[in-house]
Amino acid sequence: MDNAYRRKTTKMKQSINPYNGKKLFEFNTLTENDLESRLKVSHQRYLEWKETSFEERSRLMHKAAEQLRQNKKRYAEIITLEMGKPISQSLAEVEKCAWVCEYYAEHAEHQLRDEIIETDAASSYVKYQPLGVILAIMPWNYPFWQVFRFAAPNLMAGNVGVLKHASNVMQSAEMIQEVFEKAGFPKGCFQNLILDSEQIKSVIENDIVQAVTLTGSKPAGASVASIAGANIKKTVLELGGSNGLIIFDDADLDQSVTTCVNARFQNTGQSCIAGKRLLVHESVADSFTQKFMDKVKGLKSGNPLDEQTYIGVMAREDLAQELEQQVKASIEMGAKLILGGHRKGTYFEPTILSEVTADMPVFKEETFGPVIGITTFQSDEEAVELSNRSEFGLGVSIFTEDKNRVKELIGKFNEGAVFVNELVKSDPRLPFGGVKISGYGRELSSHGIKEFLNKKTVYIKN
Numbered sequence: 001m002d003n004a005y006r007r008k009t010t011k012m013k014q015s016i017n018p019y020n021g022k023k024l025f026e027f028n029t030l031t032e033n034d035l036e037s038r039l040k041v042s043h044q045r046y047l048e049w050k051e052t053s054f055e056e057r058s059r060l061m062h063k064a065a066e067q068l069r070q071n072k073k074r075y076a077e078i079i080t081l082e083m084g085k086p087i088s089q090s091l092a093e094v095e096k097c098a099w100v101c102e103y104y105a106e107h108a109e110h111q112l113r114d115e116i117i118e119t120d121a122a123s124s125y126v127k128y129q130p131l132g133v134i135l136a137i138m139p140w141n142y143p144f145w146q147v148f149r150f151a152a153p154n155l156m157a158g159n160v161g162v163l164k165h166a167s168n169v170m171q172s173a174e175m176i177q178e179v180f181e182k183a184g185f186p187k188g189c190f191q192n193l194i195l196d197s198e199q200i201k202s203v204i205e206n207d208i209v210q211a212v213t214l215t216g217s218k219p220a221g222a223s224v225a226s227i228a229g230a231n232i233k234k235t236v237l238e239l240g241g242s243n244g245l246i247i248f249d250d251a252d253l254d255q256s257v258t259t260c261v262n263a264r265f266q267n268t269g270q271s272c273i274a275g276k277r278l279l280v281h282e283s284v285a286d287s288f289t290q291k292f293m294d295k296v297k298g299l300k301s302g303n304p305l306d307e308q309t310y311i312g313v314m315a316r317e318d319l320a321q322e323l324e325q326q327v328k329a330s331i332e333m334g335a336k337l338i339l340g341g342h343r344k345g346t347y348f349e350p351t352i353l354s355e356v357t358a359d360m361p362v363f364k365e366e367t368f369g370p371v372i373g374i375t376t377f378q379s380d381e382e383a384v385e386l387s388n389r390s391e392f393g394l395g396v397s398i399f400t401e402d403k404n405r406v407k408e409l410i411g412k413f414n415e416g417a418v419f420v421n422e423l424v425k426s427d428p429r430l431p432f433g434g435v436k437i438s439g440y441g442r443e444l445s446s447h448g449i450k451e452f453l454n455k456k457t458v459y460i461k462n
């Protein structure tokens with residue numbers, strides 16, 4: 001361990017309710033010795049866990065899904081209190097975690113069967129084998145989901161997980177460990193490590209840790225990948241996005257308005273895959289904008305614990321202030337504020353800007369909150385060019401009724417995903433991840449489960 005990161009004492013941390021500023025939960029970070037012994041527990045567990053059958057892993061993973069469903073309300077309330085997500089969306093998040101557990105409980109064995117490849121050998125194939133202890137560094141915006149989409153495939157594949165969660169959602173992190181423990185997973189299969197960010201380096205460098213997955217910002221991804229790279233450890237990075245929502249001239253406007261409002265404003269706009277840039281064909285721009293504005297005006301803001309609330313608060317005031325700056329700077333550069341624009345503490349009004357150009361912060365940068373800019377285009381080529389003119393490459397949604405156009409354009413987008421007449425969303429059955437500064441590697445589906453495995457080549461001559 002690097003001496004600079006050796007810590008003998010603990011640090012006290014807290015989670016704070018962003019809606020009312022009240023303290024929710026206090027916790028102490030691990031000392032160096034505690035951390036070392038937790039990692040040893042994980043490693044010891046891995047040696048036994050990798051020998052268990054798919055049947056046994058699947059039985060436990062189904063139990064984890066049951067545990068989530070039985071305690072859905074309690075877990076959802078913790079999410080809502082810790083990061084301000086409206087309760088109906090927190091309930092949906094917990095439900096989705098149960099789905100990913102069930103998905104991998106049912107499909108992992110098939111996904112990881114030996115893959116026969118005909119050669120001149122009597123028998124040749126790829127054998128998928130686990131690597132060991134995998135570190136997950138996760139953000140606060142989907143505090144349960146992002147962790148489960150890592151943990152379910154990896155536990156099913158025979159790896160074990162240690163988590164460094166965002167410190168504002170530490171109670172959620174503790175509850176996730178509880179889910180696995182109550183489901184009957186042996187101690188050490190999944191551990192929440194209460195750490196300060198400055199301790200991450202020593203964990204990545206620790207010989208016990210074999211690989212790292214991170215969902216977060218570009219600077220965090222770059223730092224983690226460079227430490228992992230120096231130690232020849234694999235990383236998967238999911239680093240945010242600035243997805244385009246492209247409305248072509250033949251789009252069904254009512255349907256696309258509804259979808260685009262959800263794409264941008266769910267989770268109070270705090271999502272990597274949110275549609276953040278509206279690109280609208282100039283011939284439908286006026287009618288689309290009017291309908292979009294009317295729909296956004298109808299979104300109910302309020303107490304995140306109220307079931308009717310759709311727009312909650314942002315997770316931290318500094319994030320809301322940063323968003324405010326992006327809006328202000330874009331207006332100074334010529335964008336027109338057509339709705340919202342005000343902030344009070346952690347609450348940010350749903351905000352729409354029109355006449356946005358590609359040099360403005362709301363176009364160029366990721367806006368992580370309830371703000372969207374509208375830019376118009378005149379041709380398919382221009383739409384693709386504008387969409388691709390982003391450093392990010394997580395996904396794009398296109399809205400059109402023309403199947404030929406769809407076929408023609410799909411290959412032209414520099415993105416990890418293209419969704420047609422639908423918002424970009426994650427689904428356990430489909431790979432999820434980006435290109436460009438949105439990161440690399442894939443989560444979910446048969447692709448995600450293979451990221452942290454040894455794809456062992458077997459060649460038996462005769």
Ligand SMILES: O=CCCCC(=O)O
Pocket residue numbers: 141142145270271272273425426
């Ligand atoms: O910030 C990323 C959010 C991902 C949400 C999802 O997977 O649905």
